Amino acid sequence: MVQLMFLFLNHRDAFMRVFTAIIIVAIFVWGGKSSSAQCCTAGNPVDASFSGGGSKGVLNFSTSFKTSYSSDYYMGNEYIDSNYMDYSYFNFQNFTASYGITNELNLRANIGYFYSKAYRINRNGSPERSANGLGDLGLNASYNISKLIKNKLIILPSVGVILPVGVFDYVDNNVVLAIDAQPSSGALKYNAGVFLSKDFLKTKLNVFSFNLFEYSNTIESERTPSYKYGNLYVNTLGASYAINKWFLPEIQFRSEYRQRAINQENIIDYTGGHNVFASIKGTGKIGDLSGNITIDMPVYKNVNGWQLTNKYIVNVGVAYRLNFNKISHSTNAIEVPADIDLKTIDVKVRGICAMCKVRIESVALNVKNIRFAQYDLINQTLSIQYKKELNINRLFESLSSAGHDNEFMKASNEAYENLHECCKYERN
Amino acid sequence: MKLLKYTFIIAALITVLFSCEKDDGITGDPENDKIPTITSMNAGRDTIKFGGDTTLIVCEAMGGSLNYLWEVDLGNLDPVGDGSTAIFSGGGCCVGMKTIKCKVSNSKGYIDGTADVFILEP
Numbered sequence: 001m002v003q004l005m006f007l008f009l010n011h012r013d014a015f016m017r018v019f020t021a022i023i024i025v026a027i028f029v030w031g032g033k034s035s036s037a038q039c040c041t042a043g044n045p046v047d048a049s050f051s052g053g054g055s056k057g058v059l060n061f062s063t064s065f066k067t068s069y070s071s072d073y074y075m076g077n078e079y080i081d082s083n084y085m086d087y088s089y090f091n092f093q094n095f096t097a098s099y100g101i102t103n104e105l106n107l108r109a110n111i112g113y114f115y116s117k118a119y120r121i122n123r124n125g126s127p128e129r130s131a132n133g134l135g136d137l138g139l140n141a142s143y144n145i146s147k148l149i150k151n152k153l154i155i156l157p158s159v160g161v162i163l164p165v166g167v168f169d170y171v172d173n174n175v176v177l178a179i180d181a182q183p184s185s186g187a188l189k190y191n192a193g194v195f196l197s198k199d200f201l202k203t204k205l206n207v208f209s210f211n212l213f214e215y216s217n218t219i220e221s222e223r224t225p226s227y228k229y230g231n232l233y234v235n236t237l238g239a240s241y242a243i244n245k246w247f248l249p250e251i252q253f254r255s256e257y258r259q260r261a262i263n264q265e266n267i268i269d270y271t272g273g274h275n276v277f278a279s280i281k282g283t284g285k286i287g288d289l290s291g292n293i294t295i296d297m298p299v300y301k302n303v304n305g306w307q308l309t310n311k312y313i314v315n316v317g318v319a320y321r322l323n324f325n326k327i328s329h330s331t332n333a334i335e336v337p338a339d340i341d342l343k344t345i346d347v348k349v350r351g352i353c354a355m356c357k358v359r360i361e362s363v364a365l366n367v368k369n370i371r372f373a374q375y376d377l378i379n380q381t382l383s384i385q386y387k388k389e390l391n392i393n394r395l396f397e398s399l400s401s402a403g404h405d406n407e408f409m410k411a412s413n414e415a416y417e418n419l420h421e422c423c424k425y426e427r428n
Numbered sequence: 429m430k431l432l433k434y435t436f437i438i439a440a441l442i443t444v445l446f447s448c449e450k451d452d453g454i455t456g457d458p459e460n461d462k463i464p465t466i467t468s469m470n471a472g473r474d475t476i477k478f479g480g481d482t483t484l485i486v487c488e489a490m491g492g493s494l495n496y497l498w499e500v501d502l503g504n505l506d507p508v509g510d511g512s513t514a515i516f517s518g519g520g521c522c523v524g525m526k527t528i529k530c531k532v533s534n535s536k537g538y539i540d541g542t543a544d545v546f547i548l549e550p
Contacts, residue, residue, distance in 0.1 A: 123517070126504070224501035270520025
């Protein structure tokens with residue numbers, strides 16, 4: 001095992017290229033009879049991603065399209081040939097916004113919309129039943145406690161609530177659809193989670209874990225006197241590797257355990273179960289804009305009784321980061337007349353997180369005659385555009401005073417120790 | 429002559445006052461003047477197994493031109509014919525007692541009827 005570790009560290013670039021190729025092949029090999037997260041649950045699909053954290057004054061927008069198709073019945077962990085339901089599917093759009101109130105506190109909101117959520121019973125003359133409309137609204141707050149416990153591991157506990165604001169009484173051809181076919185879950189839910197993250201290999205490799213518990217309140221409405229979805233436990237373990245500054249593949253293993261539902265105080269045996277998925281994700285970045293595609297595949301499944309399960313889930317999303325900080329705005333530049341001649345230089349500066357990036361860029365733009373500054377976290381390189389009158393030593397002094405070693409000047413121990421815990425890069 | 433004239437006018441007024449009827453826009457169908465009534469609502473079978481078994485739910489009502497709206501918390505309903513009959517079935521998540529509701533409406537209002545079906549494991 002130790003020898004394998006050394007082999008990996010010494011040839012990590014080649015290893016990651018091979019790893020990526022294996023993953024791509026696996027997608028096609030496993031795609032035939034694969035299925036994914038439990039279907040037939042009301043409300044927004046399970047979303048085990050975590051977009052909390054981030055710096056003060058930074059707003060992240062993201063939207064993703066998710067499509068899922070289900071036609072396979074499983075009993076326990078075995079496929080069975082049942083012909084009750086012909087198929088079910090959904091096409092869903094998720095919108096998320098998260099904002100850093102402080103460097104530690106982040107607020108997040110997300111809402112979903114079903115373009116279609118449909119199923120068909122396998123019986124002659126039975127039509128497809130379909131609904132569309134708003135799903136549920138999720139509100140979430142996370143707080144970075146890494147500084148409190150003086151640890152380089154990013155630790156973000158979070159709490160949240162899911163509000164059933166959407167459609168819960170959709171009518172399709174003179175039938176009010178069943179609650180599990182409605183866009184909204186109809187239930188108020190609470191959740192609590194913790195996100196853990198640590199960078200390795202000069203921030204190229206990130207290992208993370210997200211763990212969530214969701215409690216569902218009982219639905220008490222005219223539609224159903226007393227129905228409670230099973231509580232949900234989600235545990236993920238994943239890793240991403242920055243092949244270059246534009247492409248970031250990620251693999252994740254996710255366990256979802258859902259308890260049985262309860263209807264009018266009776267436990268519904270044929271609900272809930274345990275599923276484990278392997279999730280492959282590819283992310284491409286250009287500046288503050290990123291796009292991603294995710295495919296979920298089951299590696300373990302054990303449902304209670306027999307239930308319909310997904311055949312596949314594919315998710316495609318885009319995200320945009322908007323920085324509202326006073327000087328480092330989204331273009332990281334100060335407007336200059338076109339006729340002013342600017343020079344360009346790259347400088348090596350130590351930094352390991354998004355907070356470092358914001359600080360380094362802010363410090364650089366505060367130096368007289370620097371007109372543009374952009375910090376590449378992966379290559380730990382600061383690119384600046386400046387007027388020829390620039391006193392470059394002022395830049396190095398400012399960066400070192402802020403705690404960041406650079407190729408011409410080292411930060412004092414005091415300046416380094418004043419950095420936020422998650423910013424404390426390893427010093428040689 | 430004057431007495432005859434006044435008598436005629438009074439008789440005409442009385443005739444007009446007591447012979448006019450309120451026109452509600454519905455002609456030829458006096459049953460639409462009332463909220464519908466459900467004469468019977470029942471299930472052909474009150475116990476079925478999930479995953480394929482079906483039962484017919486019949487909602488017989490009176491009240492002119494009627495609309496039927498079906499509802500159940502879990503399970504599948506397929507109205508057939510004029511909508512007064514629906515085929516009901518359920519999956520594994522639907523085990524237990526299900527109350528199927530039929531809402532019958534016309535231009536005057538609506539009325540609800542229910543029928544219970546118990547879904548068993550196969």
